[in-house]
Amino acid sequence: MSDDRTVKIEVRNLSKVFSDSPEPALELLEQRVPKDEVLERTGLAVGLDNVSFDLYQGEILVVMGLSGSGKSTLIRCVNRLIEPTTGSIRVDGEDITDVPRDELLRLRRDKFGMVFQQFALFPHRTIQGNVEYGLEVQKVEPAERAEKARRAIEQVGLAGWEDAYPNQLSGGMQQRAGLARALAVDADILLMDEAFSALDPLIRRDMQHELVALQEKLQKTILFISHDLDEALNIGDRIILMKDGAIVQSGTPEEILTRPATEYVERFVENVDISKVLTAEHALHRARAVAYCGDGPVTALHKMKEENLSAILVVRTDFRLAGMITAEDADRARRDGVDRIESVLQTDLPTATRDEHLHDLVNRLAGLSVPLPVVDADHKLLGVVSKGGLLEALAEGGSD
Amino acid sequence: MAFEIPKFPLDDLIDDGLDWLTDAMAGATKAVSRFAETGIDAIVDGLLFLPPWLLIIVVALVAWRIAGRRVALFSAAGLAFLWNLRLWEPTIETFTLVIFSTLVAVMIGLPLGIWAALKERVYRVIMPVLDFMQTMPAFVYLIPAIPFFGLGPVSAAFATVIFSMPPAIRLTTLGIRQVPPDLIEAADAFGSTPRQKLLKVQLPVAVPTIMAGVNQTIMLALSMVVIAAMIGAGGLGGEVWKAIQRLQAGDGFEAGIAIVILAMILDRITQKLASRAEHG
Ligand SMILES: Nc1ncnc2c1ncn2[C@@H]1O[C@H](COP(=O)(O)OP(=O)(O)OP(=O)(O)O)[C@@H](O)[C@H]1O
Numbered sequence: 001m002s003d004d005r006t007v008k009i010e011v012r013n014l015s016k017v018f019s020d021s022p023e024p025a026l027e028l029l030e031q032r033v034p035k036d037e038v039l040e041r042t043g044l045a046v047g048l049d050n051v052s053f054d055l056y057q058g059e060i061l062v063v064m065g066l067s068g069s070g071k072s073t074l075i076r077c078v079n080r081l082i083e084p085t086t087g088s089i090r091v092d093g094e095d096i097t098d099v100p101r102d103e104l105l106r107l108r109r110d111k112f113g114m115v116f117q118q119f120a121l122f123p124h125r126t127i128q129g130n131v132e133y134g135l136e137v138q139k140v141e142p143a144e145r146a147e148k149a150r151r152a153i154e155q156v157g158l159a160g161w162e163d164a165y166p167n168q169l170s171g172g173m174q175q176r177a178g179l180a181r182a183l184a185v186d187a188d189i190l191l192m193d194e195a196f197s198a199l200d201p202l203i204r205r206d207m208q209h210e211l212v213a214l215q216e217k218l219q220k221t222i223l224f225i226s227h228d229l230d231e232a233l234n235i236g237d238r239i240i241l242m243k244d245g246a247i248v249q250s251g252t253p254e255e256i257l258t259r260p261a262t263e264y265v266e267r268f269v270e271n272v273d274i275s276k277v278l279t280a281e282h283a284l285h286r287a288r289a290v291a292y293c294g295d296g297p298v299t300a301l302h303k304m305k306e307e308n309l310s311a312i313l314v315v316r317t318d319f320r321l322a323g324m325i326t327a328e329d330a331d332r333a334r335r336d337g338v339d340r341i342e343s344v345l346q347t348d349l350p351t352a353t354r355d356e357h358l359h360d361l362v363n364r365l366a367g368l369s370v371p372l373p374v375v376d377a378d379h380k381l382l383g384v385v386s387k388g389g390l391l392e393a394l395a396e397g398g399s400d
Numbered sequence: 401m402a403f404e405i406p407k408f409p410l411d412d413l414i415d416d417g418l419d420w421l422t423d424a425m426a427g428a429t430k431a432v433s434r435f436a437e438t439g440i441d442a443i444v445d446g447l448l449f450l451p452p453w454l455l456i457i458v459v460a461l462v463a464w465r466i467a468g469r470r471v472a473l474f475s476a477a478g479l480a481f482l483w484n485l486r487l488w489e490p491t492i493e494t495f496t497l498v499i500f501s502t503l504v505a506v507m508i509g510l511p512l513g514i515w516a517a518l519k520e521r522v523y524r525v526i527m528p529v530l531d532f533m534q535t536m537p538a539f540v541y542l543i544p545a546i547p548f549f550g551l552g553p554v555s556a557a558f559a560t561v562i563f564s565m566p567p568a569i570r571l572t573t574l575g576i577r578q579v580p581p582d583l584i585e586a587a588d589a590f591g592s593t594p595r596q597k598l599l600k601v602q603l604p605v606a607v608p609t610i611m612a613g614v615n616q617t618i619m620l621a622l623s624m625v626v627i628a629a630m631i632g633a634g635g636l637g638g639e640v641w642k643a644i645q646r647l648q649a650g651d652g653f654e655a656g657i658a659i660v661i662l663a664m665i666l667d668r669i670t671q672k673l674a675s676r677a678e679h680g
């Protein structure tokens with residue numbers, strides 16, 4: 001990523017101690033004392049420890065970390081729902097850490113839209129009423145308000161539900177409404193705190209795709225909190241990893257996955273290098289979808305489309321791995337009138353066995369457009385290791 | 401002779417305090433008294449001016465709109481029965497006093513409840529006062545009411561307002577404090593001013609709880625209005641009071657049943673209001 005893009009939010013040396021007299025804790029943090037020990041010695045809870053990063057105009061930055069790592073504290077400091085203890089936050093060049101109350105409210109109205117994990121829709125208002133809320137607070141005229149809200153509702157695919165109440169909607173639809181409420185105010189910055197975490201996995205994946213599609217059109221600047229690595233890899237332009245209130249690594253998904261991955265793992269999991277202990281078994285998932293050698297290209301395309309894949313693993317009827325096929329190849333085969341995809345497979349793809357160390361899989365996984373297949377001695381497909389699954393296994397391995 | 405510890409003069413202190421208050425506030429209490437009396441009389445006269453059957457139909461229609469057919473039928477039948485018992489006038493008097501007191505109690509209680517919900521310090525002062533107000537036997541309120549407002553419906557209304565206000569305050573406070581923190585956070589995140597937050601989020605979300613408080617206030621007001629017959633409130637309580645003094649069990653029960661019927665009508669209608677508020 002080039003650094004000549006506009007910086008939308010600049011966070012410098014941000015720390016948060018949950019107390020009215022934070023000095024003792026700050027002093028200890030200064031001496032690089034870890035937050036557990038600070039709590040033990042001073043009784044003060046540390047939320048953030050000297051966090052600095054830039055959020056560029058038009059990007060989706062995902063902040064990742066285990067529970068309690070300070071993600072929510074961080075995103076709430078950005079619009080001062082939580083008051084930072086020290087450090088500075090600049091939005092469009094303006095330092096917002098010291099602005100007075102009125103000015104802060106104006107900033108929140110003009111610059112930020114926020115989406116919450118538990119949706120936080122107002123139960124006494126219809127979807128239309130919810131989406132109009134931010135505009136109402138801005139004292140926008142009713143007619144204009146209704147029109148803007150209607151457009152936002154349409155953008156998230158909820159047209160027709162304007163008059164429903166939140167409790168009449170499914171979780172996924174409620175979160176669309178939450179997203180519409182944030183979009184309606186037409187702020188440049190979207191703050192999303194685990195916005196999709198309460199949704200079930202299939203809906204969550206849909207929402208991720210839709211967010212990316214929307215972002216393509218709207219070019220907002222998005223700070224997205226997540227504890228799900230797959231999610232971070234799916235939607236993030238860049239990823240920040242947090243632990244104990246501090247940033248342990250930041251970079252593109254690719255960088256996180258490949259180059260400094262071991263270093264990150266070393267820091268993340270403290271002294272043990274989990275990637276040399278855990279095996280493929282630990283990160284093994286069932287393949288989301290497979291095609292069969294006898295399938296026609298249309299069937300294979302359909303399966304990919306169902307699961308939003310750009311390529312799919314192909315197996316024989318006894319589940320031995322035959323290869324993989326990309327959407328492009330399948331499409332060409334369809335046009336050429338090929339009736340079994342068997343003849344157009346890529347057969348040279350890397351595989352792993354279940355007892356191989358995760359450490360050894362990292363390089364094989366990079367640049368692969370399907371998850372890495374894991375096979376047994378007979379070359380039967382046992383499952384797959386995805387990039388997200390791999391990191392998740394590492395993160396979990398490090399947490400207990 | 402055993403040594404006797406002198407009695408702490410709590411009674412004298414309170415008497416002196418009240419005397420002083422009565423004197424100091426004589427002007428104000430007279431004005432309030434005249435205003436309230438005129439108001440109460442006007443409502444009673446107005447309602448009694450209407451033919452009972454018309455009022456019964458109006459009440460039944462209101463009940464129908466709010467609480468459905470069963471409550472409407474019950475209200476109509478109950479009121480007709482009261483009319484038949486020749487208790488129409490005392491029923492109207494009692495009803496008026498209850499509604500008047502409830503309105504005043506809510507008008508004072510709602511802002512106090514909001515204040516206590518928003519300011520921790522106010523909350524810590526008000527809650528023990530409410531506990532005190534509610535555990536004090538209801539009769540006791542009647543005594544200071546008399547020097548302030550004299551015998552009659554205004555004193556009764558005063559005592560009733562004091563006695564019935566706590567749930568209005570308490571449930572307003574509870575309703576607002578119970579608003580889920582994520583809704584407050586959402587309101588804040590969109591830059592709401594404290595006032596916008598209160599009017600657009602906290603109060604609307606608290607409405608069902610506040611209405612439950614109003615329902616309780618009405619029920620307490622009704623029970624107090626009956627007791628207040630002792631200081632000349634008249635109405636159905638007055639009928640009971642007369643029957644006690646003359647040991648006429650039949651009359652006493654008639655008036656007692658009338659109170660029960662009135663209570664049930666008021667309760668069903670306001671309860672329905674509360675639960676309707678809950679479902680948008
Ligand atoms: N109001 C508070 N008072 C004291 N400590 C707090 C407060 N809010 C958060 N903390 C502490 O700060 C740390 C970071 O919390 P935070 O909610 O930011 O974590 P998180 O990364 O969002 O976790 P999760 O994934 O569970 O949402 C935790 O150790 C938490 O206990």
Ligand SMILES: [Mg+2]
Pocket residue numbers: 071072073
């Ligand atoms: Mg959180």
